[in-house]
Amino acid sequence: MAECVLQLKGINKYFGKNHVIKNVDLSIEKGEFVTFLGPSGCGKTTLLRMVAGFYEPDEGEILLNGKRIEKIPPYGRNTAMVFQEYALFPHMSVFDNIAYGLRVKKTPAAEMEKKVAAALELMQLRGMEKRFPNQLSGGQQQRVAVARALVMDPEVLLLDEPLSNLDAKLRESVRVELREIQQRMGLSTIYVTHDQSEALSMSDKIVVLKDGIIHQVGTAQEIYFEPKTPFVADFIGTTNLLKLTGSGDGEVRYGNIRIPVSRSVSAGVVYHASIRPECIKLAEKPVEGMVHVPVHIENRMFLGEKVRYFVRDNNGKSWIVDMFDPGRDLLEGDVYTVFPAAKVWIIGEAEE
């Protein structure tokens, strides 16, 4: 078991009457890249700010390296943060911005210069140390903000949607770069984002939040393929949410279509299930050993690497099916959705 850097225990936070963080428990291991993912207003930024010390939790404990820190003010925590708007000091040069925290710590001049130079080198900012923030591009400002946090050698590095102000192309390359630096330095990192592709591509562990509740904690694959709530299934990527009825002896039914499942199900109970569009194929004839649902194609979109079909079955339920490597032939009319039963993931019992 790896060493635990940060632990959140029973955290609750209220803004007036709004209960914005509800009983959050979480632990982050040393060197781990953890992402808080969720729609806006889910509490991810609030949680991050509590770690930084900008808010105090109303209930619960925050432990950094085993020590309680929830009463310690922000300046005493060493949890350097990269702000969404970067928050670079406009009246200081790049060098002074990066050196700020070291100066506060009264780092000897020679060591400070060495550290800043290393950070400049790492973030490819060499030669820009004399410039001011308003003379930098958005991407460069972002690098300065990261460098300023990195030189502090933080216990936990906090990143608050740091890529949201960059354009799409740049965002993708910075993503790779950030992850590389984090792994090389073995930095424990918390990353806040509402962008699922950022979360999936960078994280060791993803924490999916909604309305102040943790819906699931897991690796990218786990939350993608084995979502624990319908919200997670729907929020991460695109999916088809189905309601299936248990019929005992390892089978569920969709209408009168039988689907064998590997987990135990109780007869008569309704389950939420998810199947990803790329796991389904469309076929004009049934295929042996597969689950078939007769559908009618209502619409389709050619997207280059795939064609996305919008189809409807006899129950009136609409499905999304992605056909990859489509060639030039497009399907039309009445077909079957075809998929292996194993691709159906039972999320859990539906509350009704």
Next chain:
Amino acid sequence: MNEQHTGHEHTGWQAEMKVLLREPPLLISITVLFLLFGLFIIYPFIKILMVPDAEHWMRALTAKEFLEVFSHTLFSSLVATTTAIIFGFIFAYAVNYTNMPGKRFFQIVALLPTMAPSVVTGLAFIMLFGRRGFITWHVLHLQTDLYGPVGLWVAQTIAFFPLAYITISGVLKSISPNLELAAQNLGARGWYLFRTVTLRLATPGLASAFLLVGINSLADFGNPMLVGGNYHVLATEAYTQVTGAWDLPMGAVLSVFLVIPTLLVFFVQRYYLEKNSYVTVTGKPVAGLIRVTAGPVATWCFFAFCAVLCAAILMIIGVVFLFAFTVAFGADYTFTLQYFREGVVQSKVLLHSWSASMITAATTTILGIALAFLTIRKHFPGRTVMDFLAMLPVSLPGTFIGLALILAFNEAPLELTGTMAIIILGMTLRQLPVGYRQAVAGLKQIDASMEQASANLGANSFTTFRSIILPMLKNSLSVSFVYAFMRSMNTLSTVIFLVSPEWNLASINIMSLADQGFLPTASATAVGMMLTIYLTFGIVKLILRDKINIFDL
């Protein structure tokens, strides 16, 4: 201005002229505005420069008495400005950066003096600390004489503290809290955080505030008149030259000298400070994060400071009320309405002040929006000149404006001296920059694409203006209306040369009554004035149903 805002791709004045010729109403309104500016701004100012001859200029620069007046003016305004700025900064910092109790109360009290002419501070000073002052004579039995530089310093510090506070509070609010959070996140706190981030970011704004308060105290007329005693400053000396020695040219020379430093300040602010401001490069503040950077001990020190300052202000307002409603405060405490009757009910001055100020407020608001619309949204030759002329009066001391107007309009065909019109003209000139600046700020917040959308949907310029721009500007317009009204009510220096026995104003009356020793009647008039301002605010608020709160600064 920003090219992309208009959608025109023409550049150069010839191209702009062509566009203008295609829109006759626009051309006509621009021409009319330039003619008005020429007649009411440029002409009087040329006139005031032409009246004195070389001998006057020489005498002003060499005579010992005038050199003394120069140094008095600079010195007294420098010290008063410095203390007012320091007080204002501490107060603004306390309100914006601490959790001290009673913040709301402090904020309201600090703004009370702005609802009365600055001369009320001088009046209260006389009543409290004068030769027969309540504290100095009745309580402490002292025979002191605080008239002169010390008295002036105290009175001006208190009088200009609110302006310093309002301005600096705005500066502090414009600093993104994210920057302070980032500094805290990197380990900075307390004094270090203040010194390296807050103070450094506020410096350009503080310099602006210093200049603004400086201009006002430099040009202040009422307080030097009442408590300056024999310590003459330029504004009062110019007045004495005109009314005492009948030396109009000398008065003109002195008021021109008063303009030099204020113009200098104007240029520094316009072309240096605004370009070196950090405010625009910071990100948007995060909602819900309240910055609290002062520790408990510091917070209580701030609290004590604010409490003392507010007590002083309340004492000033209080003593004015007490003098107004007792037979002879200090000797006979019987309640009386006699002075109120004399100063308010039987006197026409309040009505004059009110109507002149209302007309001024309406005029400057409308003129301001028209000018702002033209300079921000339209391209035409002379646009920058128009912008410059609309802002220019902000740097002109009231005495200078007043003197220039009586010199320019005292003969046919435009003989305005001794009329209400010249009073309104003076007030309007003085307040025009307020209305203009508010309208510019408001317009800049409205994206030009909204006007383009309106045009795209078939509305012409006039409909767009009426149905899109005006409603969106409502808030900033009502703010400028209210401020122009308040400042016109309170102005003293602008109208001191413009009033006549027939058309006298309340602020002037307070000063002359106080100067002649009729303190209770002066106090009663001041009370009437404050009440009038409050009532008018209330009515304006009711009519416009807006959310502006003058105390919400």
